[in-house]
Amino acid sequence: MPERGDVRRARSAWAGVLAGVGVAAFVDETVFHQLLHWHHFYDRSTTDAGLVSDGLFHAFGWFALVFGLVLVADLRRGDRLSGRALAGGVLTGAGGFQLYDGTIQHKLLGLHQIRYDVDLTPYDWTWNVVAVLLLAAGVLFLRRAKVT
Amino acid sequence: MIVHDGHVLVFLALAALAAYELGAWRLRNRGDRWPPARDAVFALGVAAAIFPGAPGFTGHVVQHVLTGMLAPLLLVLARPMTLLLRASPGARRRLKPVLGSRPVAVLMYPPVAAVLEAGGLWLLYRTGLYAAAGGEPVLHVLVHAHVFLTGLLFTASVCRLDPVRHRVGLGPRAAALVGAAAAHAVLAKTLYLTPPPGTVLAAADRQAGAELMYYGGDVVELGLALVVALTWYAARGRAARRGQPPTWMPGRRAGSFSALRMISRTTGAVSPRPRIR
Numbered sequence: 001m002p003e004r005g006d007v008r009r010a011r012s013a014w015a016g017v018l019a020g021v022g023v024a025a026f027v028d029e030t031v032f033h034q035l036l037h038w039h040h041f042y043d044r045s046t047t048d049a050g051l052v053s054d055g056l057f058h059a060f061g062w063f064a065l066v067f068g069l070v071l072v073a074d075l076r077r078g079d080r081l082s083g084r085a086l087a088g089g090v091l092t093g094a095g096g097f098q099l100y101d102g103t104i105q106h107k108l109l110g111l112h113q114i115r116y117d118v119d120l121t122p123y124d125w126t127w128n129v130v131a132v133l134l135l136a137a138g139v140l141f142l143r144r145a146k147v148t
Numbered sequence: 149m150i151v152h153d154g155h156v157l158v159f160l161a162l163a164a165l166a167a168y169e170l171g172a173w174r175l176r177n178r179g180d181r182w183p184p185a186r187d188a189v190f191a192l193g194v195a196a197a198i199f200p201g202a203p204g205f206t207g208h209v210v211q212h213v214l215t216g217m218l219a220p221l222l223l224v225l226a227r228p229m230t231l232l233l234r235a236s237p238g239a240r241r242r243l244k245p246v247l248g249s250r251p252v253a254v255l256m257y258p259p260v261a262a263v264l265e266a267g268g269l270w271l272l273y274r275t276g277l278y279a280a281a282g283g284e285p286v287l288h289v290l291v292h293a294h295v296f297l298t299g300l301l302f303t304a305s306v307c308r309l310d311p312v313r314h315r316v317g318l319g320p321r322a323a324a325l326v327g328a329a330a331a332h333a334v335l336a337k338t339l340y341l342t343p344p345p346g347t348v349l350a351a352a353d354r355q356a357g358a359e360l361m362y363y364g365g366d367v368v369e370l371g372l373a374l375v376v377a378l379t380w381y382a383a384r385g386r387a388a389r390r391g392q393p394p395t396w397m398p399g400r401r402a403g404s405f406s407a408l409r410m411i412s413r414t415t416g417a418v419s420p421r422p423r424i425r
């Protein structure tokens with residue numbers, strides 16, 4: 001068992017990655033599916049692999065959100081949470097998921113598109129550039145937290 | 149569902165409620181703690197389990213989500229097996245060898261239970277079974293009971309709130325939960341596109357039903373994830389308390405996590421596992 005205050009950077013970062021994937025999946029579902037109605041529940045161009053990927057990430061997203069937060073709570077009660085590593089993890093997780101969603105799922109696997117009846121190019125670029133920025137910020141935080 | 153079945157179900161539900169309340173009364177009468185929240189979730193679980201089906205595919209899905217997913221979660225949170233073992237010495241004597249047996253251990257291994265649960269649903273909606281059950285009352289009852297029982301087995305195996313002899317780590321529980329939830333989500337999306345073989349459903353009805361199945365499943369999965377995560381949190385706390393002086397334990401920062409603890413107290417997820425002797 002580590003001593004009190006023995007900060008667990010790697011575990012903090014992983015808690016962040018889980019919570020970040022969960023938050024990104026949650027934002028995708030609430031904002032783009034439910035509030036804006038941009039994303040469609042089903043798109044006829046979806047491949048079988050796209051369906052499986054969507055199902056897995058959808059299910060994993062909920063679990064990751066809940067478990068990431070409980071992991072943070074567990075680290076905090078032992079004074080072992082590194083805030084910087086956590087922030088880095090959240091940004092990396094959210095950016096990584098968004099990039100996977102925007103490239104592999106939407107484009108390669110033909111899962112629903114970002115929006116319908118519009119020119120998709122600016123949407124796709126914005127989506128993926130935001131993802132890369134999140135990812136880059138996350139990696140920067142992780143390096144400054146000296147996780148690796 | 150025929151009227152006759154409805155009467156049988158209501159009778160079974162009342163019998164289950166009466167048995168639970170008798171057990172809870174016995175415990176409280178001798179001075180044991182049994183939180184009233186458990187009585188409440190048990191009653192809600194029983195009500196969800198016997199919720200009658202409504203016409204149309206959407207009505208069927210409402211019943212599916214309530215009977216096969218929500219009811220098992222509520223019933224498992226009420227810890228009926230713990231209550232039975234503590235309230236009745238006779239049942240304890242007879243059930244203990246059964247609960248510790250190998251077949252029960254295999255069935256209660258989360259990935260096995262997940263395959264039985266999700267596999268059953270795929271068979272129901274992706275073969276001719278759904279159409280056949282529509283015209284055959286006995287088969288309909290059997291399918292309905294199977295959905296409920298496999299849902300209960302899966303939920304119990306993932307949550308592990310009632311005493312089970314074999315311990316299972318976080319990994320298999322989390323994997324089974326995510327795997328079953330993913331299988332459920334994919335199944336719901338395929339139903340959005342194509343009806344179960346041998347049935348003709350109005351497109352709007354079918355699509356509303358599929359979306360309800362997808363998002364209804366989410367709500368229950370979220371509940372299951374909370375139970376898994378909070379029991380893990382509690383177990384970590386107990387392990388740390390055993391190995392460390394109690395100075396750095398939760399009390400120190402009580403304020404920040406009081407909400408978390410309040411949820412755990414309501415679900416009973418964090419209270420220590422009752423000892424069965």
